[in-house]
Amino acid sequence: MDYLKLNLWEIKEKLESKEITSEELVKLCFQRIKETKELNALISTCEEMALKQAKLIDEKRSKNEKVGILAGIPIIIKDNINIEGTKTTCASKFLENYQSIYTATCVQKLIDAGAVIVGKANMDEFAMGSSNETSYFGVVHNPVDTDYVPGGSSGGSASAVASYQGFSALGTDTGGSIREPASFCGVVGLKPTYGRVSRYGVVAFASSLDQVGPITRSVKDSAIMLQVLAGRDENDMTSSNTEIPNYLKAIDFDVKNLKIGIAKQFFNDQLNSEVKEKISHTIDILVKNGAQTVDLDLPSFAPALSVYYIISSAEAASNLARFDGVKYGRRAEKFSDIVDLYFKSRTQGFGKEVKRRIMLGNYVLSSGYFDAYYNKAKKVQKVIKKEFDDAFKKCDILICPTTANPAFKIGEKSNDHLAMYLTDIFTVPINIAGLPAMSMPCGKNKDGLPIGLQLVAPMFNESVIFKTGSFIEKALEGEKDV
Amino acid sequence: MYKMVIGLEVHSELKTKTKCFCGCKNEFGSIPNTHCCPVCTGMPGALPVLNQKAVEYAIRAGLAVNCRINEYSVFERKNYFYPDLPKAYQISQLEYPLCVGGEVEIETNGVKKTIHLDRIHLEEDACKLIHKDYGTLVDYNRGGVPLIEIVSKPDIASAEEAVAYLKKLRSILLYIGVSDCKMQEGSLRCDVNLSLHKEGEPLGTRTEMKNLNSFRAVQRAIEYEAKRQQEELEKGNKIIQETRRFDDVTGKTYSMRTKEDAQDYRYFPDPDLIPIEVTKEYIEEIRSSLPRMAKQRAEEYISKLGLTEKDAMLLTEERSVADYFEEVLKDCNNPKFVCNWILGEVFKKMNATESEDIKVSAKNMAKILNMYNSGEIGQSVARKLLDEVWDTDKDPAQIVEEQGLKQINDEKGLEAIIQKIIDDNPKAVAEIKAGNQKIMAFFVGQAMKATSGKANPKMVNELVNKLVK
Structure with missing residues (x-):
């Protein structure tokens, strides 16, 4: 049996029944990591730390001591999340050698639940990008077809999970950075409700939009991961103390009377016909099983992209100002004075895309432009939220594509920034509204590239995503068998 | 302009x-x-x-x-x-x-x-x-x-x-x-x-x-x-x-x-x-927890304790001083006297030592003032005590005891001391008799010196007047 190819919930059972030890599993995992090195999914690994944790878990198990729900399971963390004693590079030259001095709350929760952290995933520099081509550590390849991008910014996380280097990986999602790569690599990516998972220790891109979430190979795995990650953190004032339901209980394979909202904006002319076909087919399956569709209008769905680039760039410009070469990270070698030190360190340390966003952000915040851009964007954000609120008065869940097209080839869009930014047109509005959403596979195109379907739920109702997603997963699995 | x-x-x-x-x-x-x-x-x-x-x-x-x-x-x-x-x-x-x-x-x-x-x-x-x-x-x-x-x-x-x-x-x-x-x-x-x-x-x-x-x-x-x-x-x-x-x-x-x-x-x-x-x-809730402020305290000092407006303002300028004043009053209930002492001697001491706080506990300050007020010690000893307890906060009563600083109120004893000074300084006596009253201060000074400042100054004045004539 290839243990590495099992789902997280399946390997959890194997470990619990002691069919395999965590140490054995972790060793297999590192073997796999070495075999898949050419994908460039990981920036660093932590083999020593991982084996230590695995042995500790095995020891506890052998003594029948209580272990956490992720005990002994290898997991990968995106490289913009701090783990004390490891490098946290954000895939930037600026932080190439930065060692974390503390551990992010989300990672601590995983460790406390017994997870074994095996490595840090490659990503777009400071999570800015949709193809994982902006990484200082090089592009990541899509395991489905290595000529293609894995998506971004959590491209390393998605590529690693799709290539069985771990059972789950944490990603971060500011405008689609978990869902888009999950869609491109054919895995499940969840962006929880803003505030559901602590951001403490997650290197900020756009604080009001960033959210940590799991990438997994099944919907049930996603539910297990969120169960561990969710919750109020005293170190993050924006984290919510909304009650955490038992997510596994939501998985009941029953979609009778489920009201599925479909906005006319979801199926526009730019939508790839194969994507359209697969999404429609999935909706048909749900309807056949008792769900109903509700037609909706979300006029501000498209303008959300502009709102996103204003708000996220403004916050990013401020968040990334701390990388000044004074305290840590890259410092230019030759400089004449303090201003020159800032100038040279930042010029040398940041890549083009990051610089583009910083300039854009400072521009929209600058005196004379603030009202025209930032303030107006905040106003439109309110309108977008309201449209979603109204939509959820009429339905339980929204279904739309994750991206208009499947994965594109490496290099295909790297010089066409607008085309690149348009990749996120279906994911960005969700962050602007703070809603939870999941991308899951719903088929492949004629070239065998995965197509992602996006489930969007009301605030803090990840349960309905797991309920619907697991049903779709099972139904599509059943079709394959026929 | x-x-x-x-x-x-x-x-x-x-x-x-x-x-x-x-x-x-x-x-x-x-x-x-x-x-x-x-x-x-x-x-x-x-x-x-x-x-x-x-x-x-x-x-x-x-x-x-x-x-x-x-x-x-x-x-x-x-x-x-x-x-x-x-x-x-x-x-x-x-x-x-x-x-x-x-x-x-x-x-x-x-x-x-x-x-x-x-x-x-x-x-x-x-x-x-x-x-x-x-x-x-x-x-x-x-x-x-x-x-x-x-x-x-x-x-x-x-x-x-x-x-x-x-x-x-x-x-x-x-x-x-x-x-x-x-x-x-x-x-x-x-x-x-x-x-x-x-x-x-x-x-x-x-x-x-x-x-x-x-x-x-x-x-x-x-x-x-x-x-x-x-x-x-x-x-x-x-x-x-x-x-x-x-x-x-x-x-x-x-x-x-x-x-x-x-x-x-x-x-x-x-x-x-x-x-x-x-x-x-x-x-x-925060408003109700605010302390009595300077203005309110100054008004109270004027109306209830009979202080002048100027003194009340000076005492209440800093809360630590006003608190101290009220604390000393608890053991030495003579507002005017305590106020004068704080605004005079204590402020002088603070300036001289460049300290921001009063470095004597209110309890010990009250002890000094009570001894002074009752005539147990004289003004110069009170000042000397302030110097001694500043920073150390020793018990002033104990210092008075140990160093024998009590004021000499014994008329007979003082008379003998003053008589001796008169006898030793016939020239000065002659000058007084010639009408130079300023020389009187010389005798008072000598008497204080002879008693290390402990003589009751009022008594000394009277005795010098009496004995020289």
């Missing part, structure tokens, strides 16, 4: 136990970089968590100067690069400050005036830069300490008013216990905005002088800058809107940067912090 238009921005560090946005200790004078963490050093991924105590203290300050407290206020990021600012932005407030309006009453040369406030907002302090010959060092201990900025309206018209306003603010902040207000430690700092104009004409262009850290510096900076601006205007030159640095050594101000190269701080609401929302009940 030019008139000065002055507005002050006063920064006061709040003496909360921990910093404004993390759990690090808020403590002055510790070993550099011992009170810091990922949050206050601006490590990637760290997030601020608001210290509720800082909000409470800022509201206390606002209420003490009659501000309106905003039930909704917002933290914003003030973005700029400087090595003392690890995140490259300062968490501050702009559009929605915690407190708005308010006023402070001052008195200069017997004239009362109200200085209106624009706002008080809460923010974090920057780190401290220490400049050495080999480079500049950063001490992160101060980074993130809660600070209130009290912004006055341009109601101040002279250096004296500015200093009076600053002293009054300091007194109020000390009364309510939210800040140490130690200017030399930087827990109270002041920026001065100043412009000149002629009566009836529009306001002139202002200059700003930053980080003045003593009353004297404020006074001198204003005087110098007003003179400089006047000379410029008289020469027909325009005043340039700029930030100027006051040099304590030369007493002059120097241009630092003009408006053209002024920074664009790109303020925007901090997405890591949620807005501060306080209820009316909470505000009222």
Whole structure:
């Protein structure tokens, strides 16, 4: 049996029944990591730390001591999340050698639940990008077809999970950075409700939009991961103390009377016909099983992209100002004075895309432009939220594509920034509204590239995503068998 | 004739136990970089968590100067690069400050005036830069300490008013216990905005002088800058809107940067912090916990204790002094006497020793005053005792006992001593008899000297008078 190819919930059972030890599993995992090195999914690994944790878990198990729900399971963390004693590079030259001095709350929760952290995933520099081509550590390849991008910014996380280097990986999602790569690599990516998972220790891109979430190979795995990650953190004032339901209980394979909202904006002319076909087919399956569709209008769905680039760039410009070469990270070698030190360190340390966003952000915040851009964007954000609120008065869940097209080839869009930014047109509005959403596979195109379907739920109702997603997963699995 | 238009921005560090946005200790004078963490050093991924105590203290300050407290206020990021600012932005407030309006009453040369406030907002302090010959060092201990900025309206018209306003603010902040207000430690700092104009004409262009850290510096900076601006205007030159640095050594101000190269701080609401929302009940709870303030105490001292207005004002200027006065009164119920002693001897001692506190417990002070008041000791011994117990806070009664300092009230004994002095100084006696009454003081002095100051001075005077004649 290839243990590495099992789902997280399946390997959890194997470990619990002691069919395999965590140490054995972790060793297999590192073997796999070495075999898949050419994908460039990981920036660093932590083999020593991982084996230590695995042995500790095995020891506890052998003594029948209580272990956490992720005990002994290898997991990968995106490289913009701090783990004390490891490098946290954000895939930037600026932080190439930065060692974390503390551990992010989300990672601590995983460790406390017994997870074994095996490595840090490659990503777009400071999570800015949709193809994982902006990484200082090089592009990541899509395991489905290595000529293609894995998506971004959590491209390393998605590529690693799709290539069985771990059972789950944490990603971060500011405008689609978990869902888009999950869609491109054919895995499940969840962006929880803003505030559901602590951001403490997650290197900020756009604080009001960033959210940590799991990438997994099944919907049930996603539910297990969120169960561990969710919750109020005293170190993050924006984290919510909304009650955490038992997510596994939501998985009941029953979609009778489920009201599925479909906005006319979801199926526009730019939508790839194969994507359209697969999404429609999935909706048909749900309807056949008792769900109903509700037609909706979300006029501000498209303008959300502009709102996103204003708000996220403004916050990013401020968040990334701390990388000044004074305290840590890259410092230019030759400089004449303090201003020159800032100038040279930042010029040398940041890549083009990051610089583009910083300039854009400072521009929209600058005196004379603030009202025209930032303030107006905040106003439109309110309108977008309201449209979603109204939509959820009429339905339980929204279904739309994750991206208009499947994965594109490496290099295909790297010089066409607008085309690149348009990749996120279906994911960005969700962050602007703070809603939870999941991308899951719903088929492949004629070239065998995965197509992602996006489930969007009301605030803090990840349960309905797991309920619907697991049903779709099972139904599509059943079709394959026929 | 030019008139000065002055507005002050006063920064006061709040003496909360921990910093404004993390759990690090808020403590002055510790070993550099011992009170810091990922949050206050601006490590990637760290997030601020608001210290509720800082909000409470800022509201206390606002209420003490009659501000309106905003039930909704917002933290914003003030973005700029400087090595003392690890995140490259300062968490501050702009559009929605915690407190708005308010006023402070001052008195200069017997004239009362109200200085209106624009706002008080809460923010974090920057780190401290220490400049050495080999480079500049950063001490992160101060980074993130809660600070209130009290912004006055341009109601101040002279250096004296500015200093009076600053002293009054300091007194109020000390009364309510939210800040140490130690200017030399930087827990109270002041920026001065100043412009000149002629009566009836529009306001002139202002200059700003930053980080003045003593009353004297404020006074001198204003005087110098007003003179400089006047000379410029008289020469027909325009005043340039700029930030100027006051040099304590030369007493002059120097241009630092003009408006053209002024920074664009790109303020925007901090997405890591949620807005501060306080209820009316909470505000009222803080209001009811405010102590009796200077004005109220002074009124009581005048009406209930019979002190003069001047004495009452002096006693209540600082809460520590007023508290001390009330404490001494508990054991020595003679308000006028205690007041005179504190305003006279104690203040003199504080000045002489350059101490900010009264370094004798109220209990021991009362003991000295009671002994003096009952005639058990004389004035010179009382003064001597004050010197002895200052800092040490020894029991004054014990010192009197040990050193035999009790006043000599024994008439027979004193008579013998004085008679001996008279016998030894026939020349002086002759002079008195010739009409030179001033020589009397010589005999009194000799008698005191012979008794090491312990003789009852009143008795000595009478005896000298009697025996010489």
